[in-house]
Amino acid sequence: MDLKIVLVEPLYQGNVGSVTRAMKNFGFSDLVLVNPCKLSDEAKAMSSHARDLLENAKRVSSLDEAIADCSIIIGTTGIAGSRFDLHLRVPGYSPKEMKERLSGLEGKVAVLFGREDNGFTREELKKCDLIMTIPTSEVYPVMNLSHAVAVVLYEFSDIKSAQAPLADSRDMRILYEHFAELLDAIDYPEHKKEKTNLMLKRIFGRSCLLSREVHTLHGIFRKIQRKSGNNYEDENTDCEN
Amino acid sequence: MDLKIVLVEPLYQGNVGSVTRAMKNFGFSDLVLVNPCKLSDEAKAMSSHARDLLENAKRVSSLDEAIADCSIIIGTTGIAGSRFDLHLRVPGYSPKEMKERLSGLEGKVAVLFGREDNGFTREELKKCDLIMTIPTSEVYPVMNLSHAVAVVLYEFSDIKSAQAPLADSRDMRILYEHFAELLDAIDYPEHKKEKTNLMLKRIFGRSCLLSREVHTLHGIFRKIQRKSGNNYEDENTDCEN
Structure with missing residues (x-):
């Protein structure tokens, strides 16, 4: 699967570094950062042996630019099924369900992760074709950004893609x-x-x-x-x- | 599943804090620390809203003490199938396989995670009933400790994703x-x-x-x-x- 990770305005450089490490652990390398925070020593330290991914990450100034070449846009959100935004957020597939959905398809897929504090804006959510939510405890559903990426990539790391060409x-x-x-x-x-x-x-x-x-x-x-x-x-x- | 997370001599307090956060995200709370590093501000910061787990974590001075009340001991290692330690490390089940293996069983299960640098000693591995390995890229198989915990607990958690009402x-x-x-x-x-x-x-x-x-x-x-x-x-x- 041709998968691209997009971090939308990440706030903490340590998280960005950790994300690159998780990506390299699971064999992914295509990272795009939309208006990221400053990336310096802490990002490098947390990236560990994935420094190359950090250095090669593409930086863009708009989400549109990040996803322009992708057939499917997946938004990862911790707040699924809000009753106020029915069409925006429902249904939120689990990473496992999403994996099944993507199996057998061919094309470039963007997986978006929002800001650590406020996630996505409504306009950003509207750009997503599919919404994914990691099933978490209601007591404390807010995951660390790099943990969320690690869980999703663990699940997606062996997606079998194949013949059926997606619309671009x-x-x-x-x-x-x-x-x-x-x-x-x-x-x-x-x-x-x-x-x-x-x-x-x-x-x-x-x-x-x-x-x-x-x-x-x-x-x-x-x-x-x-x-x-x-x-x-x-x-x-x-x-x- | 009555699951206990055991960190064996964790070296970095930030990781311990991050582990508590991931545990709370997936609805687990039983944490035992074997001879941990000093836990202060950074651990608290990384635990975020899981400070209670950090404060309630049990500290012990030996692995035996940590696992004394457990029926099954699972060792998590990133180095599966080393040719020098065949009986020690093989077979390493993936978290998914391990979950299937544990299904339907009743009893207390300890999941052990080793030191960030050197993992487990041979003696520690011998105490494990089962070995679990997260499938990772050969290029960079060494995961961050809290990422590994997040992935395992994601897999072991029985939290279901919210289901939207489907048309019949x-x-x-x-x-x-x-x-x-x-x-x-x-x-x-x-x-x-x-x-x-x-x-x-x-x-x-x-x-x-x-x-x-x-x-x-x-x-x-x-x-x-x-x-x-x-x-x-x-x-x-x-x-x-």
Whole structure:
């Protein structure tokens, strides 16, 4: 599995160093840091023999830049199933469930970890296709960042990837844009559009769409737009499957 | 499982603090320290909200004392299958295998973790009934002590991930029937319907739809049917989400 670890605005350099050690322990090396804290001696000390990963980590200034080349974006959160953000956070798969879900797929997967204090913003969560939550005690559910990475990578270290090519990130973005247009075409209630767009992203994100499925979905969407009375071109490529 | 964590002569207080945090995260509290290093501010800082475990940890001066009341002694080692110590270290079960092995048994189990630098002595290993090894990269197999504890306790913990209410089979059948009607309404090519219905079933099947997502999808389908020029009732319950 082509896996990329993304730390979003990590606050403590010791944690970043520890994360690189855990990554190297489980055979992963692709690390991207979004606006990280200063990394100096403590990060190096905690990285131990994974200093090379620390030095090679890519630094970017936005999450979009970090995930641009990924087919599936997984957000790791300790707060699953908040009743206030149903579509944002539910359902949160355990690392074991997520592993089963990813098995047999081919493509680049980003696993995101949020800030040590405040996790992810709503906007960041919206960018995730799937939400993962490590099952923890209700008494003290907040894990140390590097512990969470270690547990996830322990579980993911032997994922068997294979044949089925995932739709890439650009295909998925275009599909979601097309669905938003479709909601316009069918006069979907304005105030429900945001929630419904997010719901579809969650549904399709969870199913890890393949390229040819995306192609067929576009065909269906175009047919719907056409029948809805707007003058969309009905290309020959419609409804291929 | 009645599980006791035993750290044998831990060298770094930060690790001991981190171990207590991981233990509390996964709902374990029984910690015994054999001749530990001095535990002061750094240990407290790393324990975070698991300070109680740190303060209640039992300190003993010998491994025998630590494991006296335990039925099964598991030694965790990063160096499995050393050719010099075959009987001592082999076979090393993975945490997953070990969990299966312990399932259904009743009794107190001690899980031992050795020194950060030199692990266990031969004499200590001889006291173990079972050896456990976390599968790691050959390039860098030496894990941080608290990472190893976190991974083992993640595997041994019986905490279940929160389950969102899934749509039942009747709901799903009705949804697929509705989708088939929708394909009729948009004049979807007859010869492609069977394949496309099956594709949708696969996509939605993989995403394990929730009840309320099914409800919202019906709303979208009804809107589409309505806009497609057929006289479907547009109920008030449409497009709920």
